[in-house]
Amino acid sequence: MMSQPSTENSASKPVTLRSIVKSYDGKTAVVKGIDLSVAAGEFLTILGPSGSGKTSLLMMLAGFELPSSGEIRFGDSDVSRLPPHKRNIGMVFQHYALFPHMTVGQNLAFPLQVRGYDQVEIARRVAWALELVRLAGVESRRPAQLSGGQQQRIAVARALIFRPELVLMDEPLGALDKQLREQMQEEIARLHRDLRPTVIYVTHDQSEAIALSDRVAVFDSGRISQIAPPRELYEAPASAFVATFIGENNRIPAKAVDLCPFARFVIPGDRFVSAVPIGIETKGADCCVMVRPERLHFLACQQELANSIDAVVTGVTYHGDSIRIRAEITGSTTELISRQANDGQRPVPRIGEPILLGWRTEDARAFPNTAHQHSANT
Amino acid sequence: MLVVPLLSFIAVLFVVPIATMLWKGIYDAEVADLLPATTRSLALWSDEGKLPPAASLAALADDLRTLDRSGRVAELSFRMNRKRHGFRDLIERSAIRLRDEGTKLEDIDSRWSDPVSWQVLKQATEVITPDHLLNALDLDRMPDGSINRQDEGRRIYLRLLGRTILVAAIVTCICVVLGYPFAHILAAAKGKRRTVLLFVVLLPFWTSLLVRTTAWIVLLQRQGVINELLVSAGIIADRHRFALIYNFSGTIITMVYVLLPFFVLPLQAVMRGIPGQYVKAAASLGGSPIRVFQRIYLPMTMPGVAAGASLVFILSLGYYVTPALVGGRTGQLISNQIAFHIQSSLNWGLAAALGTILLALVAAMCLLLSRFAGQGRITP
Known part of the structure; x- marks a missing residue:
């Protein structure tokens, strides 16, 4: 472990949001009542499509915008009305926002200078921060002389150098290419592990959210759709929106025919299937059954599964490590996607071939249709 | 090729006028044109403190007579007066007196016997001259070539x-x-x-x-x-x-x-x-x-x-x-x-x-x- 600055001026603090509402025109709210508690040292990701209100929430956390109503607390203090520079937040922006007219060292020193640190301490912390992001020696360069990944690491270092109570990250990897993005994910995860700041991370990239976070809050139309650890979010989505937004999912239109003791659904092709019902209260309700492609099996093992349906293969993609097929349910136009690990033993299906697809009941979830329609409109 | 019109436009309307202006600031052939013989003659004279040879005096007398006949004495006297006060009077008087054949310059005015007047005249006949630039900086070139500040009242x-x-x-x-x-x-x-x-x-x-x-x-x-x-x-x-x-x-x-x-x-x-x-x-x-x-x-x-x-x-x-x-x-x-x-x-x-x-x-x-x-x- 590297040595940390001795003057430990602020520990991570919990963040509490209470009924935050934000409306720009006084009529339509972009953020519609958010209640959220983030534990000290937690890494929480706000995940949502554009327009879901996640950026507005971030701007309110940072203090660039004021909530129309509600309360933001850092630890014990209410910061709802505090201007940004008094909030003690480290923020990382998508486009780095390193000051182009300053050297890297001056950029890192800026938050310390405005806090009145002396020269010796500033020099020590700058060296510490550069070592932290493994970029010792670039101090006197200009940001433009660094690569995109290096610039973002400096931006992260600058947000951490004054040991803020809270670190906000606004799509920090959005401007990087895929390989760098993965490297930076590990880097950020390591920094969080080492320094344990409270982090609120905003992104629209679900794989980033799943890889980094302690918990993920999925935003949909100004509300939190579900907040849970990544695994729970993936395995047990609470709504059709979350089920489709996190990872890939097959969506089969269905009607509930029976709910007790076992939930049964009729799907196109007049097939009866079973799934775990989520929020379906009445028989005959329109709903959708969701099965993830990797849990939708084809070929030999279908006999052991609770549900099986006939289909015709309409597309095959050979990925090497896996095989992905697209198939149409017999007697309907509903297409399903199945992805299976390739063990090299089984034959690859061909287009036009009839096939049996099956899933275990606990791998399928049925949601009311309305929830999805609602989110599709936004 | 497509910028040729622009380049020629710039050359004609930008470079040429500026070059002309810079040139005009240091080139002044007006006096030299009015006094061609004197200019040639004085070009050879450089002996400070002495009068130029008699040939130069005769050349000036000839030039003045020529100007008088064509009625251009005033042009010269006006220009010379800018160089040194009193020259208008000197030149115009000399030109009138020279109408009598055989009159010699040194008999008309004692100033023609003063080498300083001839130094002024020589400076005036020089085609490339720093005088305008010096004047623009409130400086004055003395007849002996030294540079002084203008008189208090003329520093503008x-x-x-x-x-x-x-x-x-x-x-x-x-x-x-x-x-x-x-x-x-x-x-x-x-x-x-x-x-x-x-x-x-x-x-x-x-x-x-x-x-x-x-x-x-x-x-x-x-x-x-x-x-x-x-x-x-x-x-x-x-x-x-x-x-x-x-x-x-x-x-x-x-x-x-x-x-x-x-x-x-x-x-x-x-x-x-x-x-x-x-x-x-x-x-x-x-x-x-x-x-x-x-x-x-x-x-x-x-x-x-x-x-x-x-x-x-x-x-x-x-x-x-x-x-x-x-x-x-x-x-x-x-x-x-x-x-x-x-x-x-x-x-x-x-x-x-x-x-x-x-x-x-x-x-x-x-x-x-x-x-x-x-x-x-x-x-x-």
Whole structure:
């Protein structure tokens, strides 16, 4: 472990949001009542499509915008009305926002200078921060002389150098290419592990959210759709929106025919299937059954599964490590996607071939249709 | 190939006039043309403190007779008088007396026996001459070739140049102070608001400068709108009306008005190019609004300030119409003097020399500014 600055001026603090509402025109709210508690040292990701209100929430956390109503607390203090520079937040922006007219060292020193640190301490912390992001020696360069990944690491270092109570990250990897993005994910995860700041991370990239976070809050139309650890979010989505937004999912239109003791659904092709019902209260309700492609099996093992349906293969993609097929349910136009690990033993299906697809009941979830329609409109 | 028309346009209308001006500032063949024989003869004489050979005296007598016959003595006497006071009288008297055959120059006036007069004449016949440039800097070349300052009463150009620089500096400073906040508002404005603000800035460009300057006369004069309002509101007494125009302040007020858009437009363009995230980042890192302005926004907008300010400063240095109309006596600038020498006193050589000095000043200014806020210092 590297040595940390001795003057430990602020520990991570919990963040509490209470009924935050934000409306720009006084009529339509972009953020519609958010209640959220983030534990000290937690890494929480706000995940949502554009327009879901996640950026507005971030701007309110940072203090660039004021909530129309509600309360933001850092630890014990209410910061709802505090201007940004008094909030003690480290923020990382998508486009780095390193000051182009300053050297890297001056950029890192800026938050310390405005806090009145002396020269010796500033020099020590700058060296510490550069070592932290493994970029010792670039101090006197200009940001433009660094690569995109290096610039973002400096931006992260600058947000951490004054040991803020809270670190906000606004799509920090959005401007990087895929390989760098993965490297930076590990880097950020390591920094969080080492320094344990409270982090609120905003992104629209679900794989980033799943890889980094302690918990993920999925935003949909100004509300939190579900907040849970990544695994729970993936395995047990609470709504059709979350089920489709996190990872890939097959969506089969269905009607509930029976709910007790076992939930049964009729799907196109007049097939009866079973799934775990989520929020379906009445028989005959329109709903959708969701099965993830990797849990939708084809070929030999279908006999052991609770549900099986006939289909015709309409597309095959050979990925090497896996095989992905697209198939149409017999007697309907509903297409399903199945992805299976390739063990090299089984034959690859061909287009036009009839096939049996099956899933275990606990791998399928049925949601009311309305929830999805609602989110599709936004 | 496609830029040939542009290049020839620039060559004809830009390079040639400037080159001509620079050349005119140091080349003056008027006296040499009027006195061809004398010029040739004096070119060989350099013996200081002695009279030129008799041949030179005879050549001058011949030249004067020739001029007298063609009625051009006045041209020469006028030009020579610029070089040295009293020469008009000397030359005209000599020309009349030379009408009598056999009269010798040294008998007409004792000054022809003074080598100094001949030194002056030799200097005047030199085609390449520093005299105009020296005059433009309030310097005078003595007959013996030494350079002295002009007499107290004749030192006007340096003072005028100083006033021109002062006016340009004041106008630039006022433009910076007035224009910076406005440029910021304009850069931050969006949609309709921006259209309106931009319209306000550009509106003056659609009206003739002359009309706008005249409008200021209506506003600022002793019986003008502003004074009338102040008097009728009882703020000032009738006999204490402000002298706002036909003086230094009139020139300043009107020039600021005319030149303000030239400062605002380049600056707001630079400001618009600065993403809001820098200011946000600085604030989130703990910078108070004042610190953020000092350390982040101001340095990042500096290229725009430099561009706008240098534009205003350079335009101010050569400003002519406005000071001519509203400057009165104390608001005249160097360009008005240049115009005077071209239109009234017909001393084109001096006008060209003044122009050369103005050009040198502008060039020095540009160099200085590019050093200060040079390109490459800020890379977004």
